[in-house]
Amino acid sequence: MSDMKPRSDSTPASPERRRFVGAATATAAGLAIAPGVMLYEVAHGRAEEQAASSAVRWGMLVDATKCASGCNDCVSACSTENGWTPVAESKHPKQAPQWIRKLELQDPLTQMETNLPMLCQHCAEPPCVDVCPTGASFKRADGIVLVNRHTCIGCRYCMMACPYKARSLVHEPLNDTQKPDVPRGIGCVEACTFCVQKVDRGDGNTACAEACTAAGHNALLFGDMNDPESEISRRLRELPTKQVRADLNLNLGVRYHGI
Amino acid sequence: MASITFREVEGSSPKYWILLGFLGLFVLFGALAWNYMHHHGHVVTGMDNQIVWGLPHVFAVFLIVAASGALNVASIASVFNKPMYKPLAPLSAILSLALLLGGLLVLVLDLGRSDRLIVAMTNFNFKSMFTWNVFLYSGFFVLVGIYLWTMLDRSVKSYSKAAGTAAFIWRLTLTTGTGSLFGFLVARELYGTAMLAPMFIIMSFAYGLAIYLMVLAAAYAWTGRALGDAVMMRLKTLLAVFVAAVLYFVVVQHMTSLYFTKFHAVEAFILRDGGSLTTLFWVGQIVIGCVVPLVILLSSLGKQRTWLMIACGLVILGGIIQMYVTIIGAQAYPLDMFPGLTEKSSFFDGEIHTYVPSMPEFFLGLGGVAVALLATTFAVKVLRLLPASLDDASVAKLEH
Amino acid sequence: MAGKMKRLLALGAVVLTTTALAWAGSDAQPKAGGESKRMITKAEQCVEPTDYMRRNHMKVLNHHRDETVIEGIRTKKYSLKECINCHASEETGSVAAAKDDFCVSCHSYAAVKIDCFDCHSTKPQGSVAMHPLNAETAHYKHKLAAQTKSKISAEEMAGVAQ
Numbered sequence: 014m015s016d017m018k019p020r021s022d023s024t025p026a027s028p029e030r031r032r033f034v035g036a037a038t039a040t041a042a043g044l045a046i047a048p049g050v051m052l053y054e055v056a057h058g059r060a061e062e063q064a065a066s067s068a069v070r071w072g073m074l075v076d077a078t079k080c081a082s083g084c085n086d087c088v089s090a091c092s093t094e095n096g097w098t099p100v101a102e103s104k105h106p107k108q109a110p111q112w113i114r115k116l117e118l119q120d121p122l123t124q125m126e127t128n129l130p131m132l133c134q135h136c137a138e139p140p141c142v143d144v145c146p147t148g149a150s151f152k153r154a155d156g157i158v159l160v161n162r163h164t165c166i167g168c169r170y171c172m173m174a175c176p177y178k179a180r181s182l183v184h185e186p187l188n189d190t191q192k193p194d195v196p197r198g199i200g201c202v203e204a205c206t207f208c209v210q211k212v213d214r215g216d217g218n219t220a221c222a223e224a225c226t227a228a229g230h231n232a233l234l235f236g237d238m239n240d241p242e243s244e245i246s247r248r249l250r251e252l253p254t255k256q257v258r259a260d261l262n263l264n265l266g267v268r269y270h271g272i
Numbered sequence: 273m274a275s276i277t278f279r280e281v282e283g284s285s286p287k288y289w290i291l292l293g294f295l296g297l298f299v300l301f302g303a304l305a306w307n308y309m310h311h312h313g314h315v316v317t318g319m320d321n322q323i324v325w326g327l328p329h330v331f332a333v334f335l336i337v338a339a340s341g342a343l344n345v346a347s348i349a350s351v352f353n354k355p356m357y358k359p360l361a362p363l364s365a366i367l368s369l370a371l372l373l374g375g376l377l378v379l380v381l382d383l384g385r386s387d388r389l390i391v392a393m394t395n396f397n398f399k400s401m402f403t404w405n406v407f408l409y410s411g412f413f414v415l416v417g418i419y420l421w422t423m424l425d426r427s428v429k430s431y432s433k434a435a436g437t438a439a440f441i442w443r444l445t446l447t448t449g450t451g452s453l454f455g456f457l458v459a460r461e462l463y464g465t466a467m468l469a470p471m472f473i474i475m476s477f478a479y480g481l482a483i484y485l486m487v488l489a490a491a492y493a494w495t496g497r498a499l500g501d502a503v504m505m506r507l508k509t510l511l512a513v514f515v516a517a518v519l520y521f522v523v524v525q526h527m528t529s530l531y532f533t534k535f536h537a538v539e540a541f542i543l544r545d546g547g548s549l550t551t552l553f554w555v556g557q558i559v560i561g562c563v564v565p566l567v568i569l570l571s572s573l574g575k576q577r578t579w580l581m582i583a584c585g586l587v588i589l590g591g592i593i594q595m596y597v598t599i600i601g602a603q604a605y606p607l608d609m610f611p612g613l614t615e616k617s618s619f620f621d622g623e624i625h626t627y628v629p630s631m632p633e634f635f636l637g638l639g640g641v642a643v644a645l646l647a648t649t650f651a652v653k654v655l656r657l658l659p660a661s662l663d664d665a666s667v668a669k670l671e672h
Numbered sequence: 673m674a675g676k677m678k679r680l681l682a683l684g685a686v687v688l689t690t691t692a693l694a695w696a697g698s699d700a701q702p703k704a705g706g707e708s709k710r711m712i713t714k715a716e717q718c719v720e721p722t723d724y725m726r727r728n729h730m731k732v733l734n735h736h737r738d739e740t741v742i743e744g745i746r747t748k749k750y751s752l753k754e755c756i757n758c759h760a761s762e763e764t765g766s767v768a769a770a771k772d773d774f775c776v777s778c779h780s781y782a783a784v785k786i787d788c789f790d791c792h793s794t795k796p797q798g799s800v801a802m803h804p805l806n807a808e809t810a811h812y813k814h815k816l817a818a819q820t821k822s823k824i825s826a827e828e829m830a831g832v833a834q
Contacts, residue, residue: 065744100618107320107620116609117616131609131617140458146402147395153744161741162791166392167384169324170402176459178607178619182324182384185315189769191793193753198791199313200384213746257609261458272610 059215070137070156070266071207072238073222074245074254077129077271079232080115087130087233088113090224094208096192110181110197112205113221118272127272130221130233133158133179133205134257135266141171141180150202156238156266157207167200176258180204207235207266238266276359276670279660281495283653291494295646302639305632306381314384317633322625323603327596328382331637334479334595335375335644336409336450337472338588340443341480342368343416345507346423347443350436355670356506360488361436362657365420367484367648368443369413374644376409378637401449401456408446415439424655447473454598461538462602467528471521475591478514481507482587487648489581491658500664501575508580512569515587519562522594538605541624542597549604553597561590600627718758719749726778729755752788757796766794 059065091113092099103109113132119125135158141150142158149164150171160171160180172180186199194210197203208219222233236245254268281288309317319326345364349357380389396403419439422432451472457463485507492499526543529535542553568574568583604625609615615622652658659666718725720732736750748754756767759774767774768789775794779786 059744062745062747064739105315105320106618107322108315110321111619114617114619114621116621118610118613119616120613127613131619131621142397143399144401144456145397146400146406147391148397149395151742153742155744159741163737163741164388164391164395165385166388167386168392168402169384170400170453172321172324173603174457174459176607177609178321178621181321182314184320185313186790189766189789189794191791193756193793193795193797196791196793201791202384209744213744 059213061213065153065155065157065213067154067156068239069154069237070239071212072135072156072236072245072266072268073132073207073219074234074248074252075129075267075269076232076234076252077127077269079230079271080128080130081228081230081232082117082126082128084128084228084230085115086224086228086230087221088115090220091132091205091208094192094211094220095195095206096190096197097203105184108182108184110183110203112181112203129269129272131177131179131257132221132267133207134177134263135205135207137264137266139263140174140176140261144170144174146170153209155212157209157212158204158266159206159209160202160204162196162198162201162203165201167202169202171202176261176263276666277660278359278362278656278658280654280656281491281652281658287494288649288653292646292649295642295649298635298638298642299646301635302378302381302637302642305635305639306386309382309632309636310386316630318628318630319633320625322620323600323627325599325603326382326627327629327633328378328636330592330595330599331640332375332379332382333450333453333599334592335371335378335640337447337476337595338479338483338591339368339371339375339476340412340447340450340473341476341478342371342484343439343443344477344481345484346419346436347440350419350433351440356503356667358670359659359662359667360503362420362423362655363488363491363652364484365416365423365439366651366655366657367487367644368480369416369420370644370647370651371480371483372409372412373647374640374642377643378640381636382633401453405446405449405453408442408449411442412439412446415442424657443476444473447476454602459607460602461535461605461608462529462542462598465525467521467525471518471525474514474517474521475594478511478518478587479591481511481514482584482591485511486581486584486588487645489577491652492662495658497658498661498663500662500667502664502667503662504577504580505575508569508574508583511584511587512566512574515562515565515569519558519566522557522562534611537608541605542601546601546604546624549597549601552593553601556593557590557597560586561594565590603627719754752792753797756792756794760794760796765796768794 088111089099091097095112097110097112100106100109100111113130116129116131118127118129135152135156137152137156139150139152139158142152145151146168147164147166149161149166150158151161152158167182169182172178172182180202181204182202183197183199187197191197195206208216208221211219217236219233219235222235225231225233234245234248236243238246238249240246249268252270254270255272256263256265256268257272317326343364345357346361346368348354349361380386380392383389383392385391392406396406398404415435416439419432419435422428422435448469451469454463455465455468485504489499489504491497526539529539542549544550546553565583565586568579568586573579574583604627606615606620606622606624609621720728725732732750733752733755736747737752739745739747740751759767761767761770761773764770764773768776768786771777771780773794775786775788
């Protein structure tokens with residue numbers, strides 16, 4: 014917990030500085046390399062008064078062949094960044110929210126084992142958004158599926174509708190343990206946000222992917238799937254990937270390699 | 273028609289007040305249960321992130337389905353022009369309103385943020401079945417309310433048929449909407465089928481009529497009014513047809529699923545390996561809810577009032593169990609995200625999810641039932657809903 | 673009738689405020705040293721005049737909230753996080769942990785339930801009291817240091833409550 018803190022605190026704080034850094038990088042990159050790269054950089058360094066744009070579609074590539082068995086770093090990083098209690102520390106494990114979890118798969122015939130993290134798939138056609146009676150469940154312009162806790166009434170219809178079991182209800186009062194950047198509360202449904210607070214800050218990465226890279230596994234790659242020059246787009250072009258429950262044709266924001 | 277006189281029940285006997293107090297007590301328990309759940313959050317219930325809809329939903333959906341079914345008798349009278357049913361219509365309308373009220377109360381009080389009901393009333397997403405249901409429920413209150421008015425007020429009596437037809441069409445739509453709450457879910461194997469809408473409609477016929485018959489018989493027995501066999505035997509036959517139809521739909525649904533290999537595992541879970549859920553399905557839903565009532569209703573046993581009441585009671589009990597199996601059963605079976613592979617995780621993927629309802633959930637559900645019965649008990653005292661007599665002689669006159 | 677109510681309310685307000693001030697004064701003075709140390713830490717200059725904010729803070733907050741949640745616009749003006757950064761009490765590091773904290777003090781007086789803090793943290797990123805030079809809040813520090821001594825009068829309170 015405490016050793017994770019310095020990282021989140023050391024991120025650029027003032028908007029001026031952030032904007033300057035973003036613009037400087039963009040200009041430098043634009044001058045130095047190619048116009049495409051400049052577009053990429055601008056998209057990441059969105060000014061704070063600028064709304065999320067549908068020109069961007071955030072997505073994640075999960076390389077299950079690199080995902081280490083028994084490694085839980087992405088899960089811990091998510092819990093630290095977003096302030097949810099790790100299930101092992103919860104008094105009510107069946108009722109504890111889990112934004113991301115490690116899934117162990119096995120083929121009963123061949124005994125082949127696969128490891129992968131399961132999280133909100135940020136569908137382009139999200140069933141949770143379709144069923145939400147109040148419109149609290151929504152998809153942001155840049156493809157991130159979120160819950161607006163101001164209008165969530167806790168009916169759990171989205172949890173019934175999600176094919177990935179990605180959503181959790183907050184079952185008990187949180188007693189002011191929330192992170193200032195990540196509001197979450199009793200009686201509302203929540204799920205992975207692709208670290209939207211980090212994305213809006215211009216980090217261009219999620220806590221889970223950062224942790225995976227830090228651990229040296231490099232199984233998670235986050236980026237803009239709409240930008241053909243982004244690393245994730247390049248990798249997605251090369252690697253064969255699958256969508257989970259592709260039969261539902263939901264056009265997922267999370268793509269898996271090696272499943 | 274002129275021979276039928278409607279009269280309020282006197283409602284001054286100790287028996288009436290004891291009934292009212294008894295029901296009031298359960299309403300109070302329900303309120304306390306809600307307060308407890310609301311204060312501590314859903315952590316005090318048996319529901320979790322696996323079984324997200326629990327016992328309150330079982331009661332709520334049962335009551336809502338039964339509500340539209342309770343309107344049956346009135347519909348037969350005015351939509352299908354059967355004069356014999358006319359005297360029975362007002363009770364049918366009030367009962368359906370009361371049941372819907374009880375069901376909706378349970379539904380909204382089980383929300384994670386039940387204090388935000390106003391949000392649900394002001395923010396709509398028209399792709400959501402839930403939103404459609406909000407309008408279907410409100411419309412039902414309005415239409416059945418108008419329908420009841422045309423029955424009670426002679427000056428607007430000529431609109432009765434129009435109002436009755438509108439209410440009839442609306443209630444069919446309403447139950448289609450209730451069934452589609454589950455039918456429009458892509459994630460779960462046991463849902464996501466158009467079958468659920470017509471199945472819920474036929475279930476509403478059976479459950480609503482069973483409740484109606486019990487309330488009617490109780491009201492007449494406790495007020496000492498005459499209730500002849502002519503009425504009861506007609507309704508008995510009708511109930512038998514509805515229960516048989518429910519059984520038919522359940523059989524067809526499971527037979528269809530059994531034909532598809534991808535549904536084999538989940539069907540095996542419900543029909544064979546599901547432990548208490550399997551028992552509830554076979555013993556509760558099929559035997560208690562359908563087979564035994566059918567035997568009673570179709571044999572000579574059904575001619576006796578006591579046995580008829582037992583059959584109605586079993587249909588109601590079987591109906592609640594059916595809702596339990598439908599709602600909990602589909603959630604207890606894990607989502608199959610990777611067909612053909614076994615799944616394991618800290619989030620209970622790949623495991624059968626267990627559910628043990630808690631006391632507050634149970635009392636919240638019972639509170640809804642109590643609200644429905646309390647409203648009906650109160651309504652028959654203040655409104656002229658019940659004919660003074662339904663003996664065979666006065667009913668026979670209606671036929672001509 | 674209404675007039676009488678108003679007078680009663682005002683009287684109650686005066687009594688309450690006097691008591692509160694007496695209590696706050698006795699408790700806070702010795703610890704604070706040269707710098708003023710009040711329960712309600714009030715910035716010298718809010719994003720709008722105090723009078724406007726007292727009546728319309730939810731209007732601007734709700735508007736900003738929708739922009740932030742739905743569109744991802746996270747400007748600082750009118751953001752709840754910035755309100756908290758500035759108004760958190762130095763005692764509790766929070767705007768709503770104790771009854772004298774900024775949000776609670778007025779809301780309990782006006783008997784209006786606050787719904788924000790079921791979900792939102794009541795504390796700035798890295799508490800002000802604990803880390804006075806926290807990166808997120810450093811730019812407010814000069815304001816905290818230069819707090820005005822002005823108290824909220826009973827009349828003002830009563831005005832808002834109505």
